[in-house]
Amino acid sequence: MEAEQVQETLSRRQPQWAKSLSVEGDLCYLSVEPGQLLETARALRELPELPFHYFSFATAVDREEHFEALYLLQNLERGAMLFLRTRLAREGESLPSLTAVYSGANWHERETYDLFGIRFEGHPDLRRILLPEHFEGHPLRKDYEVTKQAPKFRGLREPGWVVDYPHPPADGDLRVLQAGQTEGLEQLVVNFGPQHPSTHGVLRVIVRLDGESVAGADPDIGFLHRGIEEMMERHTYAQNVVFTDRLDYVSAITNEFGYVLAVEQLAGIEVPKRAQYLRVLSAELQRIASHLIFVGTFGNDLAATTVFLYAFRDRERVIDLLDELSGQRLTHNYLCIGGVQGDAPPGFDKKVLAFVDYFSDRVNEYDGLLTGNRIFLERTKGVGPLSTAEALDLGVSGPNLRATGLAYDIRKAEGYSSYGDFDFDIPTGRQGDTFDRYWVRVQEMRQSLRIIRQAVEGLPEGEFAAKVPRALKPPAGAAYGHTEGSKGDIGYYLVSDGSERPYRAKIRGPSFVHVAALPYLLRRARVGDLIAVLGSIDILLGEVDR
Numbered sequence: 001m002e003a004e005q006v007q008e009t010l011s012r013r014q015p016q017w018a019k020s021l022s023v024e025g026d027l028c029y030l031s032v033e034p035g036q037l038l039e040t041a042r043a044l045r046e047l048p049e050l051p052f053h054y055f056s057f058a059t060a061v062d063r064e065e066h067f068e069a070l071y072l073l074q075n076l077e078r079g080a081m082l083f084l085r086t087r088l089a090r091e092g093e094s095l096p097s098l099t100a101v102y103s104g105a106n107w108h109e110r111e112t113y114d115l116f117g118i119r120f121e122g123h124p125d126l127r128r129i130l131l132p133e134h135f136e137g138h139p140l141r142k143d144y145e146v147t148k149q150a151p152k153f154r155g156l157r158e159p160g161w162v163v164d165y166p167h168p169p170a171d172g173d174l175r176v177l178q179a180g181q182t183e184g185l186e187q188l189v190v191n192f193g194p195q196h197p198s199t200h201g202v203l204r205v206i207v208r209l210d211g212e213s214v215a216g217a218d219p220d221i222g223f224l225h226r227g228i229e230e231m232m233e234r235h236t237y238a239q240n241v242v243f244t245d246r247l248d249y250v251s252a253i254t255n256e257f258g259y260v261l262a263v264e265q266l267a268g269i270e271v272p273k274r275a276q277y278l279r280v281l282s283a284e285l286q287r288i289a290s291h292l293i294f295v296g297t298f299g300n301d302l303a304a305t306t307v308f309l310y311a312f313r314d315r316e317r318v319i320d321l322l323d324e325l326s327g328q329r330l331t332h333n334y335l336c337i338g339g340v341q342g343d344a345p346p347g348f349d350k351k352v353l354a355f356v357d358y359f360s361d362r363v364n365e366y367d368g369l370l371t372g373n374r375i376f377l378e379r380t381k382g383v384g385p386l387s388t389a390e391a392l393d394l395g396v397s398g399p400n401l402r403a404t405g406l407a408y409d410i411r412k413a414e415g416y417s418s419y420g421d422f423d424f425d426i427p428t429g430r431q432g433d434t435f436d437r438y439w440v441r442v443q444e445m446r447q448s449l450r451i452i453r454q455a456v457e458g459l460p461e462g463e464f465a466a467k468v469p470r471a472l473k474p475p476a477g478a479a480y481g482h483t484e485g486s487k488g489d490i491g492y493y494l495v496s497d498g499s500e501r502p503y504r505a506k507i508r509g510p511s512f513v514h515v516a517a518l519p520y521l522l523r524r525a526r527v528g529d530l531i532a533v534l535g536s537i538d539i540l541l542g543e544v545d546r
Helices: 002-012 015-022 034-045 105-116 228-232 239-245 252-267 274-303 303-326 346-370 372-379 388-394 398-402 410-414 416-419 436-459 510-516 526-536 541-545
Strands: 021-024 029-031 055-062 068-074 081-088 188-192 204-210 215-219 477-484 489-496 502-506
Touching: 002 015, 002 021, 002 029, 015 021, 015 029, 029 410, 029 477, 034 068, 034 081, 034 489, 055 105, 055 388, 055 489, 055 502, 068 105, 068 228, 068 489, 105 510, 204 526, 215 526, 228 239, 228 502, 239 252, 252 274, 252 416, 252 477, 252 489, 274 303, 274 346, 274 416, 274 436, 274 526, 303 346, 372 526, 388 398, 398 436, 410 416, 410 477, 436 526, 510 541
Parallel strands: 029 081
Antiparallel strands: 021 029, 055 068, 068 081, 188 204, 204 215, 477 489, 489 502
16 A cells, blocks of 8 residues: 555545645654654554554654654554654653553564653553663664763762663562562562573563462573674764674565665655565565574574584575675675675575475475474474454554465565565464464475575576665665564564764664563463463564664
8 A cells, every 4th residue: 555545545534634634755644743643553453444553663862952752553454554753852751651552662662762761651560671680771873872871870880880770770570689478379480591592592571480380480691792783873874784694694685675765765866676676586585595494493492403404404505505606605685775796596496496396395305304293292282372453553563464374465565576476375374373484484384495496497587686875875865674584574664864874773673572572472371381482472682682
């Protein structure tokens, strides 16, 4: 649904909004006063004909004289996208929390508070999320001098780095640092990670146990925070592509995709058809490589070591192909603004088709090892379920959303980069449980093979990249590019001030959202299910912490 259609529909349904609606570039905005924010969000969620039931992200832009707060709302069935926008003073003014309308707003508002200092009244647990509580300042504000001052911490004393109080403090609905009494039953609090192989060494989940049952869970992130959004605002548009590789570093090409689309929207760059097909081809190879890591590590988490070895065996074949395209085996850096870095080498098409034939049988092998395995089914069936309505409310996307039964895929819905030319199906689950999240990803590898074969056989002639100025300076404005990454919906909101560098670069990472959903997935779980549920959502902490 085009931005103009969204504007026209909203103006017809709510005439009082007509003057507040605007289309800027390819995006539709509804501007409201801070005091009207909560009421407007409720109305948008319940709007007849076009309800915006999906909360994608919240962020802010420091305009130096004021803050601009932004909320991206979507209607997935009709492909409608709307930015709810308000402005507030840089000091002394707050916003109402949208957590009463969208549960998914929780972590996004915490991140905006952490990085900008904007307070959200009525938020159930407003505290820092990426930086420690004793960190001073808010690093995405324009008055925060990153290059001139070292980070400051309150409550530290010499010698050593000793914090005067525990982190995080022990209050709030999901914060469960202290053991207590609930309904007469003694509960135990356990730190799951970060020194645990299944939490990647950089995630802590504070779990409250009532016997063997999980009574509460509080994910604690930020151990890997690298400030990529701030770095992107200090480098040129072309230089920033390498930062996207390092978000989800086992799925570099699908990370690059959304970013280059956003820049191309900003600059009005037309990508040649051959480059579009090469992008699709490389992205689907990358999707298979990423899903193989999921299948292998998920099986290993559940003590199926054989499938771990088989998955990494086959991933090496994919990496060999991506190495031929990009010259790199991990952070491939193949996509560029205007196309791809290089054309497919001679004989590449035959190698890809040989892989497609080979791997079709290997997927059947994984099915035989796991899908019908009695122990595997006992560990995954009915564990960690999530309904479609809950997934939409939380902003869940990708295979985790499709596992609930909703056949939504951005490749189908928007057909970016010529995806509309390809014939493929959208696998869906039934219960949204741990098994369905696994099963959908296995079936997606089959569909990726279909797309890859079509891309190779139908690869058009022509240039592999458009001519782009060396010093790219998109006109002032904003753009949003998002794609169906291997983990889900990964997007980039870029604001240009007409210079060589983005004025604001916001990354919408699917893993960030899915870690936030973990307490909901563990509501009826047992302690032994925790590893299975965490593994099934397929997160990458480099993208969570950004």
